[in-house]
Amino acid sequence: xxxxxxxxxxxxxxxxxxxxxxxxxxxxxxxxxxxxxxxxxxxxxxxxxxxxx
Amino acid sequence: xxxxxxxxxxxxxxxxxxxxxxxxxxxxxxxxxxxxxxxxxxxxxxxxxxxxxxxxxxxxxxxxxxxxxxxxxxxxxxxxxxxxxxxxxxxxxxxxxxxxxxxxxxxxxxxxxxxxxxxxxxxxxxxxxxxxxxxxxxxxxxxxxxxxxxxxxxxxxxxxxxxxxxxxxxxxxxxxxxxxxxxxxxxxxxxxxxxxxxxxxxxxxxxxxxxxxxxxxxxxxxxxxxxxxxxxxxxxxxxxxxxxxxxxxxxxxxxxxxxxxxxxxxxxxxxxxxxxxxxxxxxxxxxxxxxxxxxxxxxxxxxxxxxxxxxxxxxxxxxxxxxxxxxxxxxxxxxxxxxxxxxxxxxxxxxxxxxxxxxxxxxxxxxxxxxxxxxxxxxxxxxxxxxxxxxxxxxxx
Numbered sequence: 364x365x366x367x368x369x370x371x372x373x374x375x376x377x378x379x380x381x382x383x384x385x386x387x388x389x390x391x392x393x394x395x396x397x398x399x400x401x402x403x404x405x406x407x408x409x410x411x412x413x414x415x416x
Numbered sequence: 417x418x419x420x421x422x423x424x425x426x427x428x429x430x431x432x433x434x435x436x437x438x439x440x441x442x443x444x445x446x447x448x449x450x451x452x453x454x455x456x457x458x459x460x461x462x463x464x465x466x467x468x469x470x471x472x473x474x475x476x477x478x479x480x481x482x483x484x485x486x487x488x489x490x491x492x493x494x495x496x497x498x499x500x501x502x503x504x505x506x507x508x509x510x511x512x513x514x515x516x517x518x519x520x521x522x523x524x525x526x527x528x529x530x531x532x533x534x535x536x537x538x539x540x541x542x543x544x545x546x547x548x549x550x551x552x553x554x555x556x557x558x559x560x561x562x563x564x565x566x567x568x569x570x571x572x573x574x575x576x577x578x579x580x581x582x583x584x585x586x587x588x589x590x591x592x593x594x595x596x597x598x599x600x601x602x603x604x605x606x607x608x609x610x611x612x613x614x615x616x617x618x619x620x621x622x623x624x625x626x627x628x629x630x631x632x633x634x635x636x637x638x639x640x641x642x643x644x645x646x647x648x649x650x651x652x653x654x655x656x657x658x659x660x661x662x663x664x665x666x667x668x669x670x671x672x673x674x675x676x677x678x679x680x681x682x683x684x685x686x687x688x689x690x691x692x693x694x695x696x697x698x699x700x701x702x703x704x705x706x707x708x709x710x711x712x713x714x715x716x717x718x719x720x721x722x723x724x725x726x727x728x729x730x731x732x733x734x735x736x737x738x739x740x741x742x743x744x745x746x747x748x749x750x751x752x753x754x755x756x757x758x759x760x761x762x763x764x765x766x767x768x769x770x771x772x773x774x775x776x777x778x779x780x781x782x783x784x785x786x787x788x789x790x791x792x793x794x795x796x797x798x799x800x801x802x803x804x805x806x807x808x809x810x811x812x813x
Contacts, residue, residue, distance in 0.1 A: 369598075371736065372562075372737075372738045373759040381633075384485050384631075384633025385631060385634065386631055386632070386633070386635040387634065389763075395570060403588075404562055404738065405591070405708050405736075405737045405738055405813070406587055406588050406589075406592045406737065407591055407706065407734075407735075408706075409590070409703075
């Protein structure tokens with residue numbers, strides 16, 4: 364399980380905990396997020412921009 | 417006055433004082449103007465005083481912008497963290513939330529209880545609407561933050577202009593799609609504000625609804641579930657406006673219809689001028705380039721920025737959406753509006769004048785340099801614009 368961070372605002376997607384508010388269940392892999400996934404906090408960085416922590 | 421100390425990369429110690437610190441209270445007090453007009457009407461019996469906020473907004477502020485000019489100063493990058501953590505600035509955005517409710521309820525009370533002439537009633541509804549439109553600005557500043565309190569306050573204050581979908585629409589839709597042909601909240605070259613409004617108002621709502629529907633579906637909930645954040649804010653709007661209707665009677669029907677329209681029109685006006693004609697280009701993979709400061713029109717006009725929580729430093733805002741208002745920066749060679757928002761709105765309301773003022777300004781931007789293929793153009797006006805400015809996309813390739 365890994366974490367992926369938005370380089371603009373620091374939002375971090377943790378695969379272990381998922382993101383309940385956004386509807387991503389605990390254990391959801393980053394790769395399984397939608398292709399058009401945008402940072403839930405700033406919306407100006409996208410899935411391909413996220414950096415593995 | 418409070419100051420901040422920091423050390424520059426060169427090793428030099430600096431002490432920074434934000435000279436605008438207390439002037440930001442203007443953004444808190446500004447929405448109270450309708451009450452000033454009401455008080456002056458009550459003591460003089462001259463109904464025209466009720467229109468004072470219109471005069472202040474569209475005559476006094478553009479003149480103040482013209483006289484006081486621009487402020488291009490930026491706080492040193494080394495103090496930004498301290499500036500952001502200073503609760504004073506945050507508290508101002510909290511304080512203004514109840515004042516938006518006070519302004520609307522006070523205006524409705526006066527409209528509902530006084531024997532006003534039809535034009536004074538209409539004028540007061542317009543004033544109340546314009547003021548509630550500023551509530552969208554307050555919700556904008558609050559809604560961009562990560563804290564739960566700020567986000568909750570954003571949803572609460574957006575109930576005043578009945579624009580509960582804004583928080584989702586703006587943060588998750590407009591910021592993602594800004595300055596692309598896909599964005600209903602980015603105006604196209606050749607598109608007048610009235611045509612834009614017909615695309616922006618329904619388009620923004622539908623985009624917000626679709627985004628929230630997707631989120632709720634991932635959570636296996638219906639879009640009509642109580643967790644729908646648009647419905648949460650809208651429910652508060654219904655309670656507020658029904659309460660006014662029950663308390664002050666039938667006069668509230670035209671009053672609130674006019675109020676709601678002008679509150680929405682404030683956002684439409686801001687959206688129209690903020691990205692007019694600007695276009696993010698596609699990279700070799702077909703993706704739109706990252707939003708940069710030159711994808712938004714900026715204004716450093718000091719007075720109008722002080723009453724709008726720095727909204728007009730829009731270029732930095734879109735490049736870095738979570739940056740707090742007190743920390744937003746000016747950059748060199750930005751697309752620059754000829755006045756603050758209140759002044760340019762007046763230009764925008766006269767389409768031929770707007771095109772005359774802005775189209776040359778747009779074409780002259782350094783990153784465009786007359787190249788129409790780098791502009792977001794209204795497809796219906798494309799042929800006429802290419803004919804007028806003499807450069808076709810074919811000629812450029």
